[in-house]
Amino acid sequence: MTPELFPALITGAALFGIGIYGALSQTNLVMLLMGVELILAGAMVNLVAFWHHLHPDTPAGQMFVLIVMTVMAVEMAVGFGVAIARFRAIGSVEMEEAAELKG
Amino acid sequence: MNLIAATILAPLAAALLILLLRRIPLALALSGATVGLLASLGLLADTVAGVSNEIQLPGLPELPLSLVATPLTALLSGLVAVIGGLVVVYAIGYMKRDDEKVRFFATMLLFVAAMQTLVLAGDWILLLAAWELIGLASYLLIGFWYRRPEVKSAATRAFLYTRSADLGLYVAVFILIADAGSSNITTTLNTGGGAATAAGLLLLVAAMGKSAQTPLHDWLQRAMAGPTPVSALLHSATLVAAGAILLIRTAPMLPDEVLLVIGIVGGITTLVTGLIALGERDLKRTLAASTSSQYGLMLVAVGAGVPLAALLHLLAHAFIKSSLFLGAGVFQHSRDSTAFSELHGAGRDRPWIFFGFALAALALTGIPPLSGFFSKDAIIAAALASSYAPLFTSLVLASTLLTGAYMARSLRILWQGNTRHHNIAGLTWMGAGLAGLVILAAILGAAFPAIETIFSDPLPGNNVAVMLGLVAAGVGLTLGWFVPAQRLLGPLRPWSQRGFAIAGGFNTWVVRPALAIARGCERLERALYDEVLALRQLGLNVARGCERLERALYDGALALGRLGLSLGQAVRLGDERGIDGLIFSLVRGMIHLGSRARRLQSGLIHRELAITVVVTALIFATLLIPLLAF
Numbered sequence: 001m002t003p004e005l006f007p008a009l010i011t012g013a014a015l016f017g018i019g020i021y022g023a024l025s026q027t028n029l030v031m032l033l034m035g036v037e038l039i040l041a042g043a044m045v046n047l048v049a050f051w052h053h054l055h056p057d058t059p060a061g062q063m064f065v066l067i068v069m070t071v072m073a074v075e076m077a078v079g080f081g082v083a084i085a086r087f088r089a090i091g092s093v094e095m096e097e098a099a100e101l102k103g
Numbered sequence: 104m105n106l107i108a109a110t111i112l113a114p115l116a117a118a119l120l121i122l123l124l125r126r127i128p129l130a131l132a133l134s135g136a137t138v139g140l141l142a143s144l145g146l147l148a149d150t151v152a153g154v155s156n157e158i159q160l161p162g163l164p165e166l167p168l169s170l171v172a173t174p175l176t177a178l179l180s181g182l183v184a185v186i187g188g189l190v191v192v193y194a195i196g197y198m199k200r201d202d203e204k205v206r207f208f209a210t211m212l213l214f215v216a217a218m219q220t221l222v223l224a225g226d227w228i229l230l231l232a233a234w235e236l237i238g239l240a241s242y243l244l245i246g247f248w249y250r251r252p253e254v255k256s257a258a259t260r261a262f263l264y265t266r267s268a269d270l271g272l273y274v275a276v277f278i279l280i281a282d283a284g285s286s287n288i289t290t291t292l293n294t295g296g297g298a299a300t301a302a303g304l305l306l307l308v309a310a311m312g313k314s315a316q317t318p319l320h321d322w323l324q325r326a327m328a329g330p331t332p333v334s335a336l337l338h339s340a341t342l343v344a345a346g347a348i349l350l351i352r353t354a355p356m357l358p359d360e361v362l363l364v365i366g367i368v369g370g371i372t373t374l375v376t377g378l379i380a381l382g383e384r385d386l387k388r389t390l391a392a393s394t395s396s397q398y399g400l401m402l403v404a405v406g407a408g409v410p411l412a413a414l415l416h417l418l419a420h421a422f423i424k425s426s427l428f429l430g431a432g433v434f435q436h437s438r439d440s441t442a443f444s445e446l447h448g449a450g451r452d453r454p455w456i457f458f459g460f461a462l463a464a465l466a467l468t469g470i471p472p473l474s475g476f477f478s479k480d481a482i483i484a485a486a487l488a489s490s491y492a493p494l495f496t497s498l499v500l501a502s503t504l505l506t507g508a509y510m511a512r513s514l515r516i517l518w519q520g521n522t523r524h525h526n527i528a529g530l531t532w533m534g535a536g537l538a539g540l541v542i543l544a545a546i547l548g549a550a551f552p553a554i555e556t557i558f559s560d561p562l563p564g565n566n567v568a569v570m571l572g573l574v575a576a577g578v579g580l581t582l583g584w585f586v587p588a589q590r591l592l593g594p595l596r597p598w599s600q601r602g603f604a605i606a607g608g609f610n611t612w613v614v615r616p617a618l619a620i621a622r623g624c625e626r627l628e629r630a631l632y633d634e635v636l637a638l639r640q641l642g643l644n645v646a647r648g649c650e651r652l653e654r655a656l657y658d659g660a661l662a663l664g665r666l667g668l669s670l671g672q673a674v675r676l677g678d679e680r681g682i683d684g685l686i687f688s689l690v691r692g693m694i695h696l697g698s699r700a701r702r703l704q705s706g707l708i709h710r711e712l713a714i715t716v717v718v719t720a721l722i723f724a725t726l727l728i729p730l731l732a733f
Contacts (some may be wrong), residue, residue, distance in 0.1 A: 095707070
């Protein structure tokens with residue numbers, strides 16, 4: 001156990017917890033998406049920390065994080081697209097008023 | 104072409120053509136009768152010249168049908184043809200106002216053809232057939248005006264009388280054929296003994312029916328309901344003559360006893376019907392009764408053993424009587440009646456017709472030189488020469504006297520009285536037919552010696568007979584002209600007017616036997632009916648048994664059906680309650696589950712996120728617990 005592992009794990013867990021809190025507590029779609037970003041960010045920190053801890057000499061696996069970040073960006077693009085469309089149609093992105101989106 | 108065939112087929116063909124074409128009946132009838140007449144005269148000439156004519160037709164096995172022209176049959180055929188032809192000429196005038204000329208002339212010609220067949224027939228079977236045909240034709244003609252009420256009964260009566268007497272002919276023919284083994288008439292004439300007696304008596308019965316001899320004389324007077332040309336034909340050459348012709352033809356076969364019976368029947372008839380004629384109130388009925396009387400004279404001649412005299416009288420009478428009837432027909436048209444009460448002075452209306460009528464009447468009475476004189480003279484001579492001279496002669500003389508009386512009475516009634524002239528349609532034709540017949544009736548006597556030579560059978564000549572005949576005729580004429588008929592008849596008057604209905608007449612002799620036969624038939628029928636009824640009962644019982652069986656079967660089938668039905672119902676119930684219920688509850692559960700699951704899908708992202716987090720946490724915890732435990 002290297003001494004740098006714990007601060008990284010704690011940071012990841014904090015990010016994850018803030019993300020969960022954000023996703024669950026905010027009703028604004030934008031805020032909600034930001035919570036989800038934080039969850040993912042926490043997960044990525046965890047991944048990088050464990051990878052570095054287990055294989056300090058082979059950083060190639062950490063390329064995964066780049067892919068996840070790309071996916072995040074795409075996800076955000078879709079999410080904000082939905083938000084903009086909704087705002088244009090309704091004039092609000094409050095998710096408590098969007099039960100009809102269940103289809 | 105054979106003359107016999109032409110004689111018969113010409114009128115027959117004309118009759119058929121009239122019926123088929125249904126137009127120009129007069130021309131067809133006239134041409135048919137003329138061709139028949141020419142053929143018949145040719146036949147007569149052939150026969151006199153010694154050329155024999157004969158036709159053989161295939162008939163029953165070993166009993167061929169044949170038509171022969173002997174002097175007798177050829178002479179009779181000529182008579183039928185001449186009278187038929189002249190009556191047809193007359194009828195053209197007589198029927199001018201009638202609408203049913205087609206039916207009338209067709210039947211008349213059929214009648215002539217049938218009569219030609221009868222006289223020319225050379226065997227009994229053909230003769231029987233022709234005998235039936237003339238019966239039928241006369242029935243049709245007497246009933247020609249069938250819409251008038253009394254006509255139907257008259258036609259039926261004539262038919263019944265002649266038909267019942269025809270039974271005699273049938274039995275006689277059977278006896279003759281059985282005895283001789285052949286149906287040829289000439290062959291059967293050699294029959295002798297008991298068969299001849301029986302057959303002779305039966306033939307007499309048949310002749311009595313057809314020639315209207317007492318006691319079967321009633322129908323002839325009633326047959327006056329038919330048209331007058333029919334009466335003329337019927338009385339002179341055809342139906343009534345058939346009886347006398349039958350006896351004349353079979354005379355060589357008849358034994359003495361039968362001849363005596365024939366003579367007596369003829370004698371009684373001539374007397375009785377002479378009295379009836381004297382008492383009649385109707386011209387045509389007088390003539391009808393006179394016909395019976397004259398045929399009675401012929402039977403006397405046959406009975407006296409001189410059939411030739413009967414034949415001569417048949418010929419003379421044929422022309423005389425048809426003339427009288429044709430004259431009466433003119434008077435009938437001129438006064439629309441034949442009752443004497445209407446005919447007073449009718450003769451004055453048309454002197455020429457009356458002249459013809461009177462000539463014929465005198466000929467019938469037997470005044471020389473008219474034909475009737477010679478034939479009646481021959482009969483009186485025959486009666487005198489016979490073995491029963493007193494009986495026969497007195498009967499014949501009485502009849503001659505009566506003839507004079509009733510003819511003179513008719514002439515007197517026709518002449519005395521006022522004229523009532525009105526025009527008659529078709530008088531020319533009627534006059535032509537009448538003139539032809541009257542001339543023949545007047546001069547036929549001249550031909551008698553020739554006929555005697557043909558038959559090479561000289562008649563018994565007798566001056567006493569001539570004198571007696573003339574005296575009787577003269578007395579009769581004088582009495583008839585000057586003394587009213589009622590006075591002449593005296594106590595016999597009611598009898599005469601009742602038609603001398605012996606022992607009930609028609610009723611006893613025809614109606615009662617016919618009714619008895621009918622009753623017998625009814626009894627037979629009733630017995631048969633009972634049989635049928637019993638059979639029906641049996642059938643019903645069988646049917647009832649069958650029905651019971653069927654009902655049982657039906658019940659069985661019904662029960663079976665009901666069982667099947669309830670089984671089906673049970674299965675259906677099982678289906679409904681069991682399988683169906685199971686499936687339905689499954690479906691219901693699914694629906695329920697679905698609605699539950701749907702509730703999760705709220706569309707509220709937070710809730711769903713929360714659920715996701717909780718569930719993920721739970722899964723995580725579940726995975727972690729074993730890790731922590733070990």
